[in-house]
Amino acid sequence: MRIFTKLSAPLCLLFVFLCLKTAFSSSIHASSFSTTHLCSHEEALALLQFKTSFSINYTIPYPYYCVESYSKIESWKEGTDCCSWDGVSCDNVTGHVIALNLSCSFLYGTFPSNSTLFFLRNLQSLNLSLNDFRLSKIPSEISQFTRLKHLDVSFSRFSSQVPGEIAHLPKLVSLNLSNDPYSDSSDLILETAILKNLVHNLSEVRELVLSGVNMTSVNPRFFMNLSSSLTTLDLWESALRGNFPDSIFCFQNLKKFYLSGNRNLTIDLPNSNWSSPLQRLYLGDMDCGKRLRESVGDLKSLQFLRLGCNLEGSIPASIGNLSQLTYLRISSNNLSGQIPTSLANLTQLTSLDLSDNQFSGPILASICNLRQLTSLDLYFNKFSRQIPSSLANLTQLTYLSLFHNQFSSPIPASIGNLRQLTILVLYSNNFSGQIPPSLANLTQLTLLDLSHNQFSGPIPASIGNLRQLTSLVLHSNNLSGQIPSSLANLTQLTSLDLSNNQFSGPIPASIGSLRQLTSLYLDSNNLSGQIPSSLAKLTQLTPLELSNNQFSGPIPASIVPDMFLALQNLEILDLSHNNLIRKIPNCLPKSLSVLNLQANYFDGNIAFGFPEGCGLRNLNLHGNQMDGLLPRSLVNCRMLEVLDVGNNNISDTFPHWLESLPHLQVLVLRSNKFHGSVQSKKESPSFPKLRVLDLSSNYFVGALPVRYIENFNAMMDPHKDGGSPEYMMVSTRTNYYQYSLVVTWKGFEYELQKILTVFSSIHLSNNMFEGEIPDVMGKLSSLKGLNLSHNNLTGHIPLSLGNLTNLECQSGRKMRKARRLVQRRS
């Protein structure tokens, strides 16, 4: 075969054919090619050979675009008429294969440049989209299909340069090269010279789809040479830069124009006489001059309009002329002012999105004209006043999102009419009054978020009707009364957040029915009674936040010994600031990152055995009545960042054995019965990350711990101020948790609700340290707090302390029964 490599490709292929023909013929039944076959023997063989170039792979990247669940080429069998094969169409007079549609055929393999496909010279339509050609180049042999009118190789994982030969298909009417711009691997790149030829030669082209093709080198001016018969131009996310000529809007047949996602591209919207027949115009995530002009009202055929391109000023009233609009999305601009009343004329709208602008004023009552609306997004604006009750006439709404505005007053009870609603998001407004019981009519709801408002009164018991609910988020309101036991009927719930309200009474034991729950936030309320042991049934929980309540009695682990083991996915357990008593459980779930039992009445010794590989990052037992020793197994928690056992009765020596923990930043032993010397015995680096050390009010003796101080590298780094502050937090697999820390200053305790990652302090007061203050102290240049008072120190205050220029009075909030700031991923 090597002899032929210098021959022209067609000849070479023909030779391949002859060989194949012989090869196949011997295995094919004599009668199988009957004269009734429309398809020629040669073309059948070409297709069969093509088939063998690929494997069929059902896990290729884009199957979700396809309805097919089998490969079309599976039906391709020798001895049958190829014109009857799936995806193959023939000219019914000549019998030539004229169209091949192998879209979604699960073809997997590199595309051979000598493919027998190129033998099908009569092809007019070729669709290879949604296969996986494993980053092959588009073969330049494609130019052999001189009759091709339709070519679609979209989402088929071709890569590298698009060959210049693509411009040698003069009959093309539609060309689709779209590609996934976010794919793992290299781009499909279209060079400016090739595009220039392409645009010039394709005199018949009507649809040109190049979305996701990297055209970063292309001069957008060349697109103006496209045929005036162009109806579709799709250049979505194609890395175009510079100015796109606005004369595109003069194309007399252009119906669909997509330019979104070219972040460094500008297009100026015309000032006047904008008479194009555009039906779909997408200009999002790019730039389109500053203002939206009245001329937009000229586009009377528009059905879909997306503008997200740094627009300023207001929406012109002429928008009301676009009476065909079904989709209007003007989100993410800087538009301001009121919504023009004419918007209410767009009665065909099904989706309206004005989010992320500066719009103000009330929602027009006339919005109720938009009877077809299924989706309404007004979030991130400055809309105010009450929601008009006429909104209730939008009975097709499935999605309503008004968060981050200034809406006030109660929600109208008529909201109960919106029976199709699945998502209702109203957080961060000033809504007040009670949660209307009519909400219980919205039985399709899956997400209800009313957080950060002024809602008061109880949760209506009828909430138990919302059986589809997966997220119920009511935190940071003034809600009160008991948690209704009907919540237990919401068995689809995965997330329940009632924190930072004034709920009282016990947690209903029936909460154990919510088996799907992955997060439960009831912190910062006035809840009381025992923590119900039925919580042990919520085995999917990752955060369990019950802090800042009045829960009392022992925690159920001492009633139900394996409770916490049952919660085997728990990442965050926060029971701080309650009135819980007795022993703390001694078995902890392996998944735990944060255990906060601060400010309760737990007693007994810390009985945890921390296993090898313990993943704990924050252990806070501050303010209890625990005694005994610190468990030595803590050293297994190599991830530990914060250890706070202050204000207990622990009687132990200084935990030198923690000095090798690589991430420990905060060590608080204050107000216990720690005793003995704190001198380091080792030369090796110790406490490499420590920034906060509080040993005050213990019984430590001897000299100040010079050798440790010498090694506190994290306190020697003079962090420059400026930049946004960073706070210490734990980011677990599924949650965020922000640390808080109790610090003392001038005899008062303060709770720093956020610990700055640059905060550092040393408190050694109220011990029996003696001797001199070492010079080395002056090296801890980032110290913000230093207290050595009430010891038995002698000698001079070293001059080097003058170098501690960061020392300051700590600001912090007076310790109170306050909500810790917890941020969540939702």
Ligand SMILES: *[C@@H]1O[C@H](CO)[C@@H](O)[C@H](O)[C@H]1NC(C)=O
């Ligand atoms: C099937 O395709 C996937 C994704 O492209 C690839 O990772 C996998 O190796 C392929 N399987 C076979 C058997 O070729």
Ligand SMILES: *[C@@H]1O[C@H](CO)[C@@H](O)[C@H](O)[C@H]1NC(C)=O
């Ligand atoms: C030829 O095929 C086309 C479809 O490709 C069909 O519409 C037409 O009726 C056929 N003509 C004859 C004569 O069979």
Ligand SMILES: *[C@@H]1O[C@H](CO)[C@@H](O)[C@H](O)[C@H]1NC(C)=O
């Ligand atoms: C090509 O095949 C795909 C997938 O089977 C199908 O969705 C599409 O309608 C076909 N195109 C034509 C023009 O028949």
Ligand SMILES: *[C@@H]1O[C@H](CO)[C@@H](O)[C@H](O)[C@H]1NC(C)=O
């Ligand atoms: C195509 O070329 C490859 C080598 O590049 C060769 O292995 C293969 O047999 C050729 N296929 C055909 C059909 O000629």
Ligand SMILES: *[C@@H]1O[C@H](CO)[C@@H](O)[C@H](O)[C@H]1NC(C)=O
């Ligand atoms: C486009 O291709 C160029 C090289 O031609 C590359 O530097 C650039 O990162 C690519 N852009 C995108 C968005 O992929």
Ligand SMILES: *[C@@H]1O[C@H](CO)[C@@H](O)[C@H](O)[C@H]1NC(C)=O
């Ligand atoms: C846009 O341009 C800026 C600088 O001019 C560049 O840093 C950025 O990567 C470009 N973005 C894209 C998407 O091309």
Ligand SMILES: *[C@@H]1O[C@H](CO)[C@@H](O)[C@H](O)[C@H]1NC(C)=O
């Ligand atoms: C809106 O419709 C009303 C009547 O239905 C009409 O009077 C008004 O001019 C229209 N406004 C716009 C901007 O189209």
Ligand SMILES: *[C@@H]1O[C@H](CO)[C@@H](O)[C@H](O)[C@H]1NC(C)=O
């Ligand atoms: C809502 O629709 C009802 C009838 O369906 C009508 O009586 C009422 O006036 C409408 N409300 C508004 C504010 O238009």
Ligand SMILES: *[C@@H]1O[C@H](CO)[C@@H](O)[C@H](O)[C@H]1NC(C)=O
């Ligand atoms: C809720 O539904 C009940 C019964 O279907 C009905 O009586 C009540 O008027 C509805 N409330 C609202 C606000 O739609």
Ligand SMILES: *[C@@H]1O[C@H](CO)[C@@H](O)[C@H](O)[C@H]1NC(C)=O
């Ligand atoms: C909860 O469900 C039970 C039985 O499924 C039913 O008796 C009760 O009325 C329901 N409660 C609410 C508020 O839906």
Ligand SMILES: *[C@@H]1O[C@H](CO)[C@@H](O)[C@H](O)[C@H]1NC(C)=O
């Ligand atoms: C303080 O130190 C002196 C000697 O330096 C010693 O006599 C005295 O007992 C110490 N006081 C206390 C309270 O330890």
Ligand SMILES: *[C@@H]1O[C@H](CO)[C@@H](O)[C@H](O)[C@H]1NC(C)=O
């Ligand atoms: C204090 O800072 C000055 C200048 O930054 C330096 O020369 C001096 O050595 C420092 N003193 C100590 C004790 O670190």
